[in-house]
Amino acid sequence: MNETIDATDVRILQILIRDAKRSNKEIGEEVHLTGQAVGARVRKLQDLGVIEGYTVKWNPDRLGLGLKAFVTVFLNSGDKHAAFRTFIAEREDVVEVHRVSGEGCYLMQVQTGTTEQLGELLEALLPLGNYRLSLSIGVEKSQY
Structure with a gap:
């Protein structure tokens, strides 16, 4: 695992994989961070290329x-x-x-x-x- 990615980042990623529409505030409540801190971590994951984009689940x-x-x-x-x-x-x-x-x-x-x-x-x-x-x-x- 990349040194700059910790267990909290992985947990945020797992939450977003299940539901990318979750707000940073909601995610923060689950991982014990502020919404602003979650947003910073999501931007970091995007900058590192871990998060490449967002999509829609459809039927x-x-x-x-x-x-x-x-x-x-x-x-x-x-x-x-x-x-x-x-x-x-x-x-x-x-x-x-x-x-x-x-x-x-x-x-x-x-x-x-x-x-x-x-x-x-x-x-x-x-x-x-x-x-x-x-x-x-x-x-x-x-x-x-």
Whole structure:
């Protein structure tokens, strides 16, 4: 752990991960600091790059985007990486992409509303390589 980050900083971070809308005063009551002191620590965590930004937790099912899948991508050749990066940048249904070691080149998380939409994504992916598909049937725990 970084020397400039102590247990109180970690506790503040854990609170913000659960609910980033908590006020500095509320957080301070939990960690026994003033709201002003919490604000200073949060700014320090931002300056150190520990806190990179804030986001919204949302329910994709409410927007008709309830189909989540994980796609392991096997590119046809080494010169397809640039084309693949362009492909994912243009796709709104691609949520997250990891370049991985082991089996496959990339692991994509995708989110669509229907199996037809998922099929269209997979069809568009075929010129770049092959894939293995796993459908999500539930999430046990997510901190995001």
